[in-house]
Amino acid sequence: MPDEVRKISKLARRICADCQLLALRAECERREASASVLTISGAVKQRLELTLADLRAMERVTVKAKDRDGAEQEFEGVRLWT
Numbered sequence: 001m002p003d004e005v006r007k008i009s010k011l012a013r014r015i016c017a018d019c020q021l022l023a024l025r026a027e028c029e030r031r032e033a034s035a036s037v038l039t040i041s042g043a044v045k046q047r048l049e050l051t052l053a054d055l056r057a058m059e060r061v062t063v064k065a066k067d068r069d070g071a072e073q074e075f076e077g078v079r080l081w082t
Helices: 003-035 052-057
Strands: 037-040 048-051 060-066 072-078
Touching: 048 052
Parallel strands: none
Antiparallel strands: 037 048, 060 072
């Protein structure tokens, strides 16, 4: 087999392996996202379950507050109460 054909063949196998890894990673991320659930229960009026998709769809807010040492900190996330 000519040297160039070997190189192309090796590259094609590498691309195929990379595509399989990307597909596997995407499937793992999809399964993690569907399996991730934040449950809020206990001393609340109504139990609430939020998926990762629910949280991603919520508006993000930034809050500045002082920590126990008096230094100002900034926190970012979704608002879980109104």
